[in-house]
Amino acid sequence: MSEARATIYTVARAAGVSAQTVSRVLNGTGQVSARTRAAVLAAIEAQGYRPNAVGRSLRASRTPMIGMLVADVGNPFYARLHRAIERRLAGSGYSLMLMNCDDDARIEHRQLELLRSYRPTGLVIVPSVGSSLTDARLQEFGHVVSVSRVLGGVHVPAVVTDEADAVAAAASELVAYGHTGIAVILGPREASTTRAREQGFRTAVDSHPQARGLVRYTDGTRQGAQEAAEALLRAHPEVTGVIGFNALVTEGIVSALLTAGRRCPEDVSVIGFTDAGWMTLHRPAISVIDQPVEEMGALAGRLLLDMAAGQSVDPGPHVVPSTLVRRGSVAPPSMTKERRA
Amino acid sequence: MSEARATIYTVARAAGVSAQTVSRVLNGTGQVSARTRAAVLAAIEAQGYRPNAVGRSLRASRTPMIGMLVADVGNPFYARLHRAIERRLAGSGYSLMLMNCDDDARIEHRQLELLRSYRPTGLVIVPSVGSSLTDARLQEFGHVVSVSRVLGGVHVPAVVTDEADAVAAAASELVAYGHTGIAVILGPREASTTRAREQGFRTAVDSHPQARGLVRYTDGTRQGAQEAAEALLRAHPEVTGVIGFNALVTEGIVSALLTAGRRCPEDVSVIGFTDAGWMTLHRPAISVIDQPVEEMGALAGRLLLDMAAGQSVDPGPHVVPSTLVRRGSVAPPSMTKERRA
DNA sequence: CTGAAAGCGCTTACAG
DNA sequence: CTGAAAGCGCTTACAG
Structure with missing residues (x-):
């Protein structure tokens, strides 16, 4: 009843046992007789006692907390990833x-420093562009899993999708539809995802002698992508097929098409990367490389939990494949001439 | 150099001072001579010492952490809100x-219990539907601010937008365009936002004798809204103007229109609530009640910071007005007949 | 099955 | 301007 600061000691006194025994009941460790347990539980109930995680963490030298550092929480990809990981961790x-961290290595450093001060059990990281994270540094966070972007020279389990293959499949799809001038609007040049997707794009283009491929780098935002796409379409009217780096970039591409008065798919075919709700609403519906974000998050969560439980895990990279979802934004380039005729 | 557990004590020893003085240097509290400060700083540098937030929190009986509990991180509104608050808190x-908490009072309770165990400094809460949160309970979280949804019978500063007026303006806009059968697809019946928006809708409809208003409740998801909108359009062909509760519901409405083969705006005019990137891409671009999410988040962050600094703040509710952004999804209903003719 | 003691890393009074 | 002592709430060895 006296809510005035219930601690393990006040509970112990009320139950006529030691603090140690209360701790045992609380954590289900060791052996406690049924009678003692009942007395402790009754005292906990009576006092409205609730454990203090801070005391526990200090003693244990670690906090049951997993940090998650991403480049941009405004990107729905990360929101979905967060949700998926939280789901896996629930309970x-x-x-x-x-x-x-706004994809800024300095902010990344500062945020990680703050996180570290809590002595977390683990970390899920999507490294920032230009990240200078090292193995030694990451070790300070206990168990670490990287998602989506991988970090060079660092040995942590990674969860990724089949970046190169997925983009290669998309590029080949455009070529199969008869496009010869195709382009990909990528993210930051230094991002591992950009490099992998660019490589997949080039591989596909190179395997089709008739195709010519163009590559553009952006900051991965809608605004940046829109500007890049507008410039690209202006300078290269022969481009009739464009692949977007992520959902935001795809928004930028679609926006650029609108601004430039180019129709989709009659004038330009579009394939996005990472599905988004609006893509099925858009006319034409946007074809997309559907990234298995939920599976990736669940896997990252599981790896972390396994590591925290002391199990050794496959360092990976764990590749969860994406799927090309065909909707209405890809059509033969010839349609242009037919319609114009 | 000896990275083997640098603490305030190892630093103190190396600098030839007491732990207390190291603490003073770390926190900038009290007076420390320049020489002493330099010696401490040098020792910190040499040992690579970094503070342990857990020890600090335990002693201080509170953690410099603000919890943020929302109904659905998958809703972009909350992602934007999170980002805005984090920005305001940065530094x-x-x-x-x-x-x-998936809008579940039970999960809300569990999550808050976890948060409380960290002894946070404050809480930003968007109460779940059916939340049984009380003043007494919220007091355990130190300083509390509610955003968007308000909680009955609870006295915490609230940050909201002008729900009723904004929806009333949207409804009046539809009536002004000549619509007489209008509807609003709302969120959960129990949510304060639903009630306020419904009230605004009814007020507007009642002030126009020629207008008839219909109201539907949903779970606030795209899927739920789509089903509700499909049923509504089927049962009430006289409805030619629809207002959506949030961006997800608006997606559902647009999707329902597509499924039902009703054109926008020729057959049905649409006004959304809370802007989203796809709305300017859609043809027609979706007119929307643009909610000032960033301002709301910044304000919530500031209120919390002020409260944490011991200042008393205006309990509010703090109303940050929304703006009706006119794009292409509203047109006179007469267009229907013209086109059909 | 249970307890007395120590200590996790820090800051808060209290002295000087 | 600086320090010795105590204690925040808990769990970890160590005993019995």
Whole structure:
């Protein structure tokens, strides 16, 4: 009843046992007789006692918390990833702490420093562009899993999709439809995802002698992508098929088409990367490389939980394949001439 | 150099001072001579010492952490809100811990219990539907601000938009365009936002004798809204203007229109609530009640910071007005007949 | 099955 | 301007 600061000691006193025994009941460790347990539980109930995670963490030298650092929480990809990881962690006793770094290595450093001060159990990281994270540094966070972007020279399990193959399939799809001038609007040049997707694109283009491929780098935002796409379409009217790096970039491409007065798919075919709700609403519906975000998040969560439980895990990279979802935004380039005729 | 557990004590020893003085240097509290400060800083540098937030929190009986509990992190509104609050908190020393509750009072309770165990400094809450949160309970979280949804019988500063007026303006806009059968697809019946928006809708409809208003409740998801909109359009062909509760519901309405073969705006005019990137891409571009999410988040962050600094703040509710953004999804209903003719 | 003691890393009074 | 002591709430060895 006296809510005035219930601790393990006040509970112990009321139950006529030691603090140690209360701790045992709380954590289900060791052996406690049924009678003692009942007395402790009754005292906990009577006092409205609730554990203090801070005391526990200090003693244990670690906090049951998983940090999650991403480049941009405004990108729906990361929101979905966060949700998927949180779902996987639910009930495990670990909480997820989401942090943003605006894809800035300096902010990344600062955020990780803050996280580290809590002595977390693990970290899910989508490294920022230009990240200078090292193995030694990451070790400070206990168990680490990287998602989507991988970090060079660093040995942590990675969860990714089949970047290169997925983009190669999309590029080949455009070629199969008869496009010879195709382009991909990528993200930041230094991002591993950009490099992998570019490589897949080039591989596909190179395997089709009739095709010519163009590559553009952006900051991965809608605005940046729109500008890049507008410039590209202006300078290269022969481009009739464009692949977008992510959902935001795809928005930028579609927006650029609108601005430039180019119709989709009659004038330009479009394939996005990472599905988004609006893509089925758009006319034509946007064909997309559907990234299995939920599976990726669930896998990352599981790996972390396994590591935290002391199990050794496959360092991967764990590749969860994407699927090309065909909707209405890809058509033969010849349609242009037919319609114009 | 000896990275083997640098603490305030190892630093103190190396600098030839007491732990207390190291603490003073770390926190900038009290007076420390320049020489002493330099010696401490040198020792910190040499040992690679970094503070342990857990020890600090335990002693201080509170953690420099702000919890943020929302109904659905998958809703872009909350992602934007999170980002805005994090921005406002950046550099303040407080970290933001985002938690999801799937709009379930039970999960809300569990998540808050977890948060509370960290002894946070504050909480930003979008109460779940059916939340049984009380003043007493919320007091356990130190400083609390509610955003968007308000909680009955609870006295915490609230940050909201002008729900009723905004929806009333949208409904009047439809009537002004000549619509007489108008509808609003709302969220959960129990949510304060639903009630306020419904009230605004009814007020507007009642002030126009020629207008008839229909109201539907949903779970606020795209799927739920799509089903509700399909049923509504089927049962009430006289409805030619629809207002959506949020961006997801608006997706559902647009999707329902597509499924039902009703054109926008020729057959049905649409006004959304809360802007989203796809709305300017859609043809027609979707007119929307643009909710000032960033301002709301910044304000919530500031209120929390002020409260944490011991200042008393205006309990509000703090109303940040929305703006009706006219795009292409509203047209006179007469267009229907003209086109059909 | 249970307990007394120590200590996790830090800051808060209290002295000087 | 600086320090010795105590204690935040808990769990970890160590005993019995």
